[in-house]
Amino acid sequence: MQALKLNPQLGWLEALEGTRLLERKLAVTSNNLANVDTPGFKKDLLSFREVLMRKQIEGWRTFKEVTLKTDFQQGPIEFTGNPLDIAIGTEGFFKVQTPFGVAYTRAGHFRLDSGRRLVTPEGYPVLADGAPLVVDPGLAKGGVITLDNARFLVSSDGTISIDGTMVGRLDVVTFKDLGQLKKYGENLFLAPKGAQEIPVQDPNLRQGYLEGSNVNPLEEMINLIEIHREYEAQQKALKTQDETANRLLETYGRF
Numbered sequence: 001m002q003a004l005k006l007n008p009q010l011g012w013l014e015a016l017e018g019t020r021l022l023e024r025k026l027a028v029t030s031n032n033l034a035n036v037d038t039p040g041f042k043k044d045l046l047s048f049r050e051v052l053m054r055k056q057i058e059g060w061r062t063f064k065e066v067t068l069k070t071d072f073q074q075g076p077i078e079f080t081g082n083p084l085d086i087a088i089g090t091e092g093f094f095k096v097q098t099p100f101g102v103a104y105t106r107a108g109h110f111r112l113d114s115g116r117r118l119v120t121p122e123g124y125p126v127l128a129d130g131a132p133l134v135v136d137p138g139l140a141k142g143g144v145i146t147l148d149n150a151r152f153l154v155s156s157d158g159t160i161s162i163d164g165t166m167v168g169r170l171d172v173v174t175f176k177d178l179g180q181l182k183k184y185g186e187n188l189f190l191a192p193k194g195a196q197e198i199p200v201q202d203p204n205l206r207q208g209y210l211e212g213s214n215v216n217p218l219e220e221m222i223n224l225i226e227i228h229r230e231y232e233a234q235q236k237a238l239k240t241q242d243e244t245a246n247r248l249l250e251t252y253g254r255f
Contacts, residue, residue, distance in 0.1 A: 021066060022231050028068070029223045032215045040107030040187055041213035042070050043220075072178050075106075075214035077206060083152045084110045084118070087211045089204030092172040093189065095127040096120055102127070103188040104173070104181065106211055122186050128160065128168035135160070135167060154207040172203040 028046045035041040047067050077087045086108035088094070093104035103124070110126055113119045118126045118133045125132035135152070153161050158170035175181065175198060181189040191197075 019231065022227055024066065024068075025223070026227050029220050029227065033217065033220045033224075036213055036215045036217050036220075038107075038187060038213050039109045039210045040075065040105060041215065042072055042075075042106070043213070043215045044183075045069050045071050069179060070181070070183065071214060073214050075212040077209050077211050079208060080210050081208050083154075083208060084112070085208055085210045086110065086154055086170070087206045087209040088172060089156075089206055090200065090202070092174045092200035092203045095171040095173060096124040096188070097127060097132060098124050098188070100184075101190070103184060103190055105188050107187045109210055120186075124188075127171045128158075130171065133160065133168045133170070135162070154205055156204050156206075157202055158205055170205070172200045172205070173197040174200055 025046050028044045032043045035043075045068070047069075077089065086094075088106060088108065093106055094108060096103050096105060105120065107120070109121060110118050111121065112135055113123060116134050116136055118128075118135055120126065127133070151163055154170070155161075158172055160167050160170065175191065175195055180192050180195055182192075184190045
């Protein structure tokens with residue numbers, strides 16, 4: 001086996017790569033902390049591994065392969081009392097219609113728009129039976145949507161009724177591989193083309209509740225401290241490389 005050749009520039013390269021990785025970790029951690037109170041938010045996790053690769057010219061070196069993935073662990077379910085707040089008690093996602101196609105979310109903080117459609121805070125229609133769900137308050141006594149007397153009732157399986165009149169059933173689906181879902185923003189996920197939805201038969205929906213963020217603020221604060229310490233170590237490594245190069249120039253530059 002050919003011996004690995006040493007290159008004095010690799011010290012700088014490794015330190016710079018480590019610094020760039022820490023910048024990404026800081027961005028991910030900061031975003032997680034910023035969404036501690038966002039309903040249904042799923043935190044991101046950043047991991048890396050060192051891979052041996054051949055340089056373009058000669059020899060070998062290692063580089064850090066970075067992987068970003070979403071932690072889909074369920075967040076805490078909290079009571080709100082709002083009849084339009086709906087939490088998913090098991091796996092699955094609500095389906096919403098957006099200008100860029102169907103998207104998926106765990107955030108059940110819904111409202112009624114001017115067309116009496118059930119929508120997300122951003123105004124995207126929530127799908128039931130494959131179509132936007134229209135909730136007519138006129139079906140309720142006095143035209144008032146409340147939890148009292150089951151005027152607006154969301155059952156465990158997603159069936160919605162107003163004073164006993166069924167108006168639709170919320171679409172709740174999941175996927176075999178959740179890793180294929182990509183965050184789009186606004187607490188939405190997009191599935192790749194061809195991904196097969198799996199209907200959740202009993203999503204255990206809970207009306208008047210919201211699923212909170214699964215971010216643990218204490219863990220993220222500890223991550224920030226570790227990132228700060230690691231960044232200081234990388235700075236020291238770069239300083240050491242610089243001092244070593246200066247000594248070499250001073251010593252051999254005389255000849």
